[in-house]
Amino acid sequence: SGGDHYILNCGKFWINNGPDADVLIVYAKTDPEAHQKGISAFIVEKDTPGLSMAQKQDKLSMRGSNICEHIFEDCKIPEENILGPLNKGVYVMMRGLDLVRLEKYSPLIMQAVIDFAVPYLHIRESFGQKIEHFQRYKPITLMQAKMADMYTRLGACQPYLYNVARACDKGHFSSMDCAGVILYCAENATQVALDGIQCLAGTSEVHRFIIGRAFNAMYK
Structure with a gap:
């Protein structure tokens, strides 16, 4: 000084x-x-x-x-x-870190993975059949289960994030809730990215597709 x-x-x-x-x-x-x-x-x-x-x-x-x-x-x-x-x-x-934690775009990454992976599974064929029908175990297939898991994880994270963000907008800051959001959403987004890699297999290695970039963004 x-x-x-x-x-x-x-x-x-x-x-x-x-x-x-x-x-x-x-x-x-x-x-x-x-x-x-x-x-x-x-x-x-x-x-x-x-x-x-x-x-x-x-x-x-x-x-x-x-x-x-x-x-x-x-x-x-x-x-x-x-x-x-x-x-x-x-x-x-x-005070700023709490808001930065809410700005992390884990749900957006999950949505991007789903938006790319699900249509891909519906149209991609291998060995004469759609990938979405691979490894059929009644009542659902392995790929259908992954799609359901990804959708459910996104649906659980979005309201959690929005509710905490709404509370912050009203001046009710909670460091624990903000930290909880980034922990829960980041862990689920990482798993969604991993599931997306499983859905696309080798295609996920191509950097111009969102799946590999999503995994890099979350798994760090």
């Missing part, structure tokens, strides 16, 4: 949207003796002297947002750029 400003010296890794953002929110120690209670949130513009971007990372999944490393070398940040109360940055971060 320099009275009316703070000096940042650090490196920040895995910054979502880092290569593209004009403004950053940076969390830094302002009271080293207070552990997690001594962290403050700062608003930092990308053209601030001393701020530079290191290598941009090429991710396996979630490729819709770029990530990179930022280097802070004697970055002078005005005191007025503190976001929220001093030494209360953890609360700022967690």
